[in-house]
Amino acid sequence: MVRIVDGVYQVSKGVNSFIIDGDGGVVLIDAGLPRFHGSIEKGLNGIGRSILDVRAVLITHAHIDHVGGLARIRGGSGAEVYASTGDAPAVEGEVPVTLPPFVDRMPVIRPVFRLMPRATPVDEDHRVSPGPIDDLPEDLTVIGTPGHTPGHVSFLLDRSGGVMFVGDAATRSRGGEIRRGWMNRATPQFDESLRRLAEHEFEVACFGHAAPITEAASSMFQRFVTSIR
Numbered sequence: 001m002v003r004i005v006d007g008v009y010q011v012s013k014g015v016n017s018f019i020i021d022g023d024g025g026v027v028l029i030d031a032g033l034p035r036f037h038g039s040i041e042k043g044l045n046g047i048g049r050s051i052l053d054v055r056a057v058l059i060t061h062a063h064i065d066h067v068g069g070l071a072r073i074r075g076g077s078g079a080e081v082y083a084s085t086g087d088a089p090a091v092e093g094e095v096p097v098t099l100p101p102f103v104d105r106m107p108v109i110r111p112v113f114r115l116m117p118r119a120t121p122v123d124e125d126h127r128v129s130p131g132p133i134d135d136l137p138e139d140l141t142v143i144g145t146p147g148h149t150p151g152h153v154s155f156l157l158d159r160s161g162g163v164m165f166v167g168d169a170a171t172r173s174r175g176g177e178i179r180r181g182w183m184n185r186a187t188p189q190f191d192e193s194l195r196r197l198a199e200h201e202f203e204v205a206c207f208g209h210a211a212p213i214t215e216a217a218s219s220m221f222q223r224f225v226t227s228i229r
Contacts (some may be wrong), residue, residue: 024137060167086151093121160204
């Protein structure tokens, strides 16, 4: 587990999930792969918390590497689940999960993705749309960032100059530059989501599959979107 800023921790095991610790309890951003719950519980124990302290789990999107551990975490904690209006039906198992955009460039692998296991369906408690979330112990705002999935969202935490949890709406290179990520592709919708992120001010950016940017993160998004105009 890695401390990012005061009270915000990254737990990694093939994908990143995030612990937000506060006076009112713990909020998780994403739930990782199946069997990821043990890593999250270990991380919670490392900061003097337990699974019972988790009040809410916020989901950026419905892919199995972000919701695979959700059923176990929800079952162990009783936490309420927040998912976007666009992706909640897939989280609940009502509709198939949308495949990553790069599959459109390589349709030959589409059948392989269809054979992959699906996450255990979980009924969400709250369907969120862009704007502040009023009933959480932390000050979090939903940013609509569709493209990786139709209902992909990001979350902006009002702490330490702003912490943006972008899920798979973007990634960073080893040199620290913003990139779309190899599972994504340039589309008007995807690039508009990147522009929407760049409209906000935040010091830190946290990614689903990359190390965080811990200084002047929003300026790096602004630089990238300028290059694609």
